[in-house]
Amino acid sequence: MASIAPIKISFVIPCYSSESTISEVVERLSQTVEKQFSRKEYEIILVDDCSPDNTFETLCKLSEKFSNVKVIGFAKNFGQQAAILAGFNSACGSLVACLDDDGQTRPEDFFKLLDKLNEGYDLVYAQYPKYENSRFRKFGSSVNDMMANMLLGKPKNLTLSSYFICKRFLVESAKNYKNPYPYLSGQMLASTSSIANVEVEHASRLSGTSGYTIRKLLSLWLNGFTAFSITPLRISSALGFVFACLGLIASLVVFFNRIINPEVPIGWSSTACLILVLGGLVLFSLGLIGEYLGRVYISINSVPQYVIKHVVDKNEGVNNS
Secondary structure, three states: OOOOOOOOOOEEEOOOOOOOHHHHHHHHHHHHHHHOOOOOHEEEEEOOOOOOOOOHHHHHHHHHHOOOOOEEEEEEOOOOOHHHHHHHHHHHEEEEEEOOOOOEOOOOOOOOHHHHHHHOOEEEEEEOOOOOOHHHHHHHHHOOOOOOOOHHOOOOOOOOOOOEEEEHHHHHHHOOOOOOOOOOHHHHHOOOEEEEEEEEEEHHHHOOOOOHHHHHHHHHHHEEEEEEEEOOHHHHHHHHHHHHHHHHHHHHHHHHHHHHHOOOOOOOHHHHHHHHHHHHHHHHHHHHHHHHOOOOOOOOOOOOOOOOOEEEEEOOOEOOO
């Protein structure tokens, strides 16, 4: 019986509305990887996040064309982070890499990441000297980076991105995370400090526009700071203490000023403003606590990270759940 070469690298590509781009990405990735590896030594896992177009059908055609392509189809839209975790759960490689479906993360740069990983790091992220994104996406990336610095303890000289390669033990660690609000970067930062960047080119999208909306970005940020940090609660407590101290000082100033000068009129406007500020702070703090409690409640009820409807694997056939 002929021996089967072990899978050395698994590529996970979350897909959403990418019927016009994903074929070129897979073609270019295959051409790049097969310069050093045989087709039996790597696999490509394409996860369709319930795209509204014909992305899933396109992925199935790629699975027919390439024997090492697996396809996973979600029952509804669960988001990019859940799609990556679904790919992790299906990956067999000793190394796992993740890239985008729109061509902005150039497959041709893969070996730059691999070479950096082979220097002894556990995880390597692509770093872009220049982003080919809209101002909205650049702003979103900046906020995400600032949040990771403040709340997750990310080193300021480290850049996070959707193009990365990691070792198998990090994948196993991520698979153990069962919270229905996944945030992969937080999981990675919590699992290892041996992380590096390698500079690569950020290409323009092959076609279409980004699927990230303001709602999705806000959801991603909430997942980040509620799943892996209680710093927001501490900030809320600190703000409450500061405002309480300011209120006490202001009260003493008004009291002594009234004694010294009884003719000073009572400041109804300033009182109303103070009530609005303090009331807003209280409501903000309560809302933040409620966000944490709500997520704990949903997690206790075992809400799934994702639900798989279809699995297409040429070696195992088609499974329609």
